[in-house]
Amino acid sequence: MLRASLLRARPIAPAAGLQWRVANRFFADSKKPDETLLPGSQSAKTNIEIPSPTLSTSSTNASSVSASTIAASEVPKTPPTPQEVRSAPVVQPATTPPTGTGSASVAPPPSAPKPKRRRFRRFLLQLLVLSALGYAGGVWYSLVSDNFHDFFTEYIPFGEDAVGFFEEREYRKRFPGQNVQQRLHPQLSGEQKVTIPGRHGLTSRVADEGEASGSNLGATGPHVSALESDKTKKPDSSGETPKATSTAPPALAEKPTDSLTHNLLPKDAVKDTKEATPAPAPASSTPAKMIDNLDIPSAKEPVVQDVVKILNDLITVINADSAASKYSSAIDKAKSELGKVISDITTLKESEQKAAEDKIRSAHLEFDTAAKELVRRLEAQMHEQESHWKDEFETERETLAQTYKHKLDSELEAAKKVYEQRVKNELLEQSIALQKSFSSSVRDRVESERDGRLSKLNELSSSVQELEKLTWEWNSVIDANLKTQHLVVAVEAVKAKLANAETPRPFVNELAALKEIASDDPVVSAAIASINPAAYQRGVATPAHLIDRFRRVSAEVRKAALLPEDAGIASHLASLAMSKFLFKKSGLAVGGDVEAVLARTEVLLEEGDLDGAAREMNGLDGWAKVLSRDWLGEVRRVLEVRQALDVISTEARLNSLLVD
Amino acid sequence: MSESTPTAPVARTTRPVSESLLNEKWDRCLSSMLIRSGLGLSFGIVFSVLLFKRRAWPATVGLGFGAGRAWEECDSSFKHAAAPSKDGLRVLRP
Numbered sequence: 001m002l003r004a005s006l007l008r009a010r011p012i013a014p015a016a017g018l019q020w021r022v023a024n025r026f027f028a029d030s031k032k033p034d035e036t037l038l039p040g041s042q043s044a045k046t047n048i049e050i051p052s053p054t055l056s057t058s059s060t061n062a063s064s065v066s067a068s069t070i071a072a073s074e075v076p077k078t079p080p081t082p083q084e085v086r087s088a089p090v091v092q093p094a095t096t097p098p099t100g101t102g103s104a105s106v107a108p109p110p111s112a113p114k115p116k117r118r119r120f121r122r123f124l125l126q127l128l129v130l131s132a133l134g135y136a137g138g139v140w141y142s143l144v145s146d147n148f149h150d151f152f153t154e155y156i157p158f159g160e161d162a163v164g165f166f167e168e169r170e171y172r173k174r175f176p177g178q179n180v181q182q183r184l185h186p187q188l189s190g191e192q193k194v195t196i197p198g199r200h201g202l203t204s205r206v207a208d209e210g211e212a213s214g215s216n217l218g219a220t221g222p223h224v225s226a227l228e229s230d231k232t233k234k235p236d237s238s239g240e241t242p243k244a245t246s247t248a249p250p251a252l253a254e255k256p257t258d259s260l261t262h263n264l265l266p267k268d269a270v271k272d273t274k275e276a277t278p279a280p281a282p283a284s285s286t287p288a289k290m291i292d293n294l295d296i297p298s299a300k301e302p303v304v305q306d307v308v309k310i311l312n313d314l315i316t317v318i319n320a321d322s323a324a325s326k327y328s329s330a331i332d333k334a335k336s337e338l339g340k341v342i343s344d345i346t347t348l349k350e351s352e353q354k355a356a357e358d359k360i361r362s363a364h365l366e367f368d369t370a371a372k373e374l375v376r377r378l379e380a381q382m383h384e385q386e387s388h389w390k391d392e393f394e395t396e397r398e399t400l401a402q403t404y405k406h407k408l409d410s411e412l413e414a415a416k417k418v419y420e421q422r423v424k425n426e427l428l429e430q431s432i433a434l435q436k437s438f439s440s441s442v443r444d445r446v447e448s449e450r451d452g453r454l455s456k457l458n459e460l461s462s463s464v465q466e467l468e469k470l471t472w473e474w475n476s477v478i479d480a481n482l483k484t485q486h487l488v489v490a491v492e493a494v495k496a497k498l499a500n501a502e503t504p505r506p507f508v509n510e511l512a513a514l515k516e517i518a519s520d521d522p523v524v525s526a527a528i529a530s531i532n533p534a535a536y537q538r539g540v541a542t543p544a545h546l547i548d549r550f551r552r553v554s555a556e557v558r559k560a561a562l563l564p565e566d567a568g569i570a571s572h573l574a575s576l577a578m579s580k581f582l583f584k585k586s587g588l589a590v591g592g593d594v595e596a597v598l599a600r601t602e603v604l605l606e607e608g609d610l611d612g613a614a615r616e617m618n619g620l621d622g623w624a625k626v627l628s629r630d631w632l633g634e635v636r637r638v639l640e641v642r643q644a645l646d647v648i649s650t651e652a653r654l655n656s657l658l659v660d
Numbered sequence: 661m662s663e664s665t666p667t668a669p670v671a672r673t674t675r676p677v678s679e680s681l682l683n684e685k686w687d688r689c690l691s692s693m694l695i696r697s698g699l700g701l702s703f704g705i706v707f708s709v710l711l712f713k714r715r716a717w718p719a720t721v722g723l724g725f726g727a728g729r730a731w732e733e734c735d736s737s738f739k740h741a742a743a744p745s746k747d748g749l750r751v752l753r754p
Binding site: 552556557559560566567568572623627628 | 677678679680681682683686689731734735738739741
């Protein structure tokens with residue numbers, strides 16, 4: 001609003017306060033792009049206040065023009081201050097609105113009425129054109145698609161005709177020579193239409209009274225009785241004759257529906273006659289000036305009523321001519337004649353009634369006789385049936401008895417047969433048992449005789465078997481002996497190998513042979529396993545070799561004889577030096593010192609006691625033991641081999657001893 | 661002898677014979693003594709020439725150092741060899 005007011009105010013005072021306004025205008029200019037936009041195409045940025053200008057801007061433009069014209073004259077006089085300029089727009093709307101709104105509102109009214117009519121007309125025209133186009137389109141589309149054809153012809157008024165017309169034309173174009181009328185369905189063209197009335201067909205409601213006048217079967221009370229209709233019609237007929245005539249046709253219509261027997265019944269005829277007779281009296285009593293209409297409502301006979309009607313017509317004609325006096329006599333005569341005729345008819349009816357009664361009686365009689373005949377025939381039939389059933393019963397009983405007898409006989413026979421069969425079976429079993437016992441006894445005899453000789457044979461065979469066993473045992477003994485021999489030989493071979501060897505030689509082959517020979521002997525295999533593998537792979541040192549090595553070792557051991565425990569270099573030096581001055585012992589020296597041990601070992605070795613020597617040397621300790629370790633190992637290996645061989649040889653000896 | 665000769669070298673290379681253990685130690689000790697004392701002496705001489713104006717004592721000190729070191733080594737080797745080696749054995753300390 002502020003900006004709008006400023007806009008409005010600008011032209012009023014362009015000269016005054018220009019600087020201040022320029023500063024102000026810059027703010028406005030920065031947002032101008034929004035303002036210049038058309039009201040319809042405003043961006044989201046614009047305030048809601050601006051759109052109002054659509055009206056106000058036009059008004060302001062107008063006002064500004066007017067104001068500018070005014071300002072042009074006023075500017076020189078009083079240049080307004082900024083406050084005035086600010087206040088001016090607030091004041092202006094109050095002054096301007098009449099002109100602004102006047103121009104906006106007053107102008108349209110004169111032009112409005114014409115457009116309205118035109119608009120209506122145009123609307124009508126457009127509607128017409130549109131509907132015509134739509135119709136045409138519908139017709140065209142119905143020619144194209146069957147579905148739409150159905151819809152169009154069914155729901156659019158005159159659609160059927162229009163489509164039919166076009167179809168026909170098309171058909172004619174295609175087949176010009178043929179008759180076109182036959183092709184189209186007659187109903188389509190609107191001819192030969194079968195109209196079914198609204199009240200046609202079955203309805204749920206009971207027949208109307210209007211219809212019931214023909215036959216009042218649906219109504220309550222007595223059907224087709226003349227009494228009721230007379231009662232209802234009497235008051236009417238007294239007033240006017242045409243009504244009486246109108247009552248006649250129902251009676252006429254009534255008659256054909258009634259059965260012949262109904263006519264024959266005396267009731268109606270009697271009543272007719274009774275009520276027809278009194279009627280003429282009043283009719284004849286009032287022929288003074290205007291001849292009365294003949295009124296014989298009770299006359300049910302159609303012929304009589306026709307006659308009455310004719311007479312009444314005549315009377316009305318005469319009355320209308322006002323010539324009653326002329327024809328009164330004739331009319332009276334006619335009336336009396338009519339009465340006679342009616343009486344004749346009644347008499348005739350009575351006679352007829354009597355004849356009918358007679359007929360009925362005769363019919364009754366006939367019925368009675370027929371009934372009696374029927375009863376008689378029924379009884380006869382019943383008798384016949386009874387006898388028939390009795391016969392049938394008898395025959396059935398006999399047949400049943402016979403069948404039972406048959407059954408009994410057959411069963412008895414079967415039982416007999418079974419019994420005989422059983423007896424036979426028993427006999428057979430007994431014979432079989434006897435035969436068996438005989439054969440068994442014979443066999444026993446034979447066996448006992450045979451056993452006497454066979455037993456000797458058995459003894460012989462058993463002795464032979466024993467002999468076989470003995471030989472086999474001896475064989476095994478021989479085998480074992482051989483084995484032991486082999487073993488002994490192998491052991492001897494190993495021993496020889498060891499004894500003969502001047503230098504250590506491997507004896508793997510000999511040992512393998514030994515193991516092969518005594519593969520199943522656990523002792524031998526254990527003995528072989530106890531030998532150090534190095535022994536048989538490298539060979540075992542000979543006693544001479546051992547002694548030689550011992551001498552070398554003993555020299556070294558002697559050097560280290562004086563070493564204390566955990567000796568350093570000084571003690572080693574001392575030991576080296578002092579060991580030179582030691583006295584050598586010889587023979588079986590007594591004492592635990594190194595010198596004595598060495599002397600004893602040497603003696604033992606010279607004796608050949610390797611075991612003892614090894615024991616002696618094993619008693620050393622410290623450096624002496626370390627130095628003699630290798631020699632000890634060698635001696636031990638030799639001892640192991642010797643022991644194993646000893647064990648094997650003893651095993652072989654044991655085996656040879658065990659055999660026997 | 662012809663058959664024993666191939667076995668003997670194998671034994672010698674793999675493991676010294678037990679009786680020659682002490683002798684080998686002595687050999688090693690003497691050689692190390694010579695080398696170390698020689699080295700010490702040479703170092704001492706060099707030092708005496710370079711730093712100490714050709715005085716005699718640095719050479720003797722160097723010789724002493726070398727000889728002392730060799731002695732110590734020998735001593736330790738002798739001491740340790742006597743006791744059975746504990747290689748590959750677990751030592752349980754209380």
